[in-house]
Ligand SMILES: Nc1ncnc2c1ncn2[C@@H]1O[C@H](COP(=O)(O)OP(=O)(O)O)[C@@H](O)[C@H]1O
């Protein structure tokens with residue numbers, strides 16, 4: 001199903017004879033040499049991608065349900081470190097919606113969303129900041145650094161990285177009329193000042209950014225993490241923008257996990273939304289994918305963060321595992 005992405009690299013020297021991992025059970029026991037060859041083959045398949053991506057910036061949006069399991073979290077961190085070790089420049093933007101929900105429940109507050117955006121009153125903003133900046137950002141950089149990385153935590157407020165204004169929102173009522181909805185401290189990004197990120201990246205650090213922006217008025221604004229990551233990817237003119245989520249990618253039929261759309265062209269996105277193929281939480285993702293492509297990002301990938309090493313499988317294998325958006 002993933003064949004035909006046309007990434008253009010052929011398997012190298014190892015394609016000429018059956019690979020040890022291709023042998024069926026019972027054909028032959030794998031010898032230590034076979035196992036070694038298998039590992040070599042994996043590295044060789046990755047080689048053209050490693051060469052192609054060296055020095056390139058990749059923005060990785062990590063969030064949602066893909067962030068909840070410790071074992072998976074560690075695998076995501078190892079993937080990011082591997083990218084960094086082969087000369088790629090990863091920039092991480094994280095979410096944490098489910099963790100904000102649990103913290104709000106613990107303090108007896110309900111979560112309300114309008115078109116995927118959390119209605120954010122003053123107290124919710126404080127709690128969202130505590131969870132995103134205080135807890136999750138620190139946890140991610142601690143993990144990366146524990147595994148030997150040099151990660152630096154930032155929020156969108158640092159060095160005015162993300163400047164926002166209050167986001168206006170209209171909502172259609174039961175009579176079909178458009179009404180204004182007050183989302184509170186939900187922000188719309190007005191300006192991205194990527195210099196702090198660029199200078200950290202140039203010095204070999206991995207920036208890890210939480211989606212809280214500052215406003216002219218000195219307030220903090222809550223930004224959807226997909227949107228924040230997309231804006232940052234655009235400002236950095238990233239080569240790749242990866243969104244990790246909890247589905248295999250964009251499915252043609254939500255009931256059928258095998259109906260993955262492996263490649264979507266930028267111009268096909270509106271049609272898929274109009275047809276109802278893409279709905280709910282997937283809409284902001286594909287919309288920020290489109291905006292990122294329009295803003296000069298090379299390609300955008302939506303992939304299943306629940307699959308161990310999803311990032312490596314997407315970037316360094318010929319078929320990839322998720323949905324790739326390109327122009
Ligand atoms: N065509 C589609 N393919 C896959 N998922 C879709 C599609 N349309 C809607 N969705 C929904 O989008 C969700 C992903 O968005 P969301 O829950 O906001 O992700 P996250 O929490 O990772 O940011 C999926 O869990 C699924 O319910």
Ligand SMILES: CC(=O)N[C@@H](CCC(=O)OP(=O)(O)O)C(=O)O
Pocket residue numbers: 062063064065094095096097098100116117118128186187211222223224225226
């Ligand atoms: C305005 C808005 O909705 N902000 C999000 C920010 C976190 C986020 O987007 O996290 P995920 O990527 O894990 O969903 C929120 O408060 O949940």
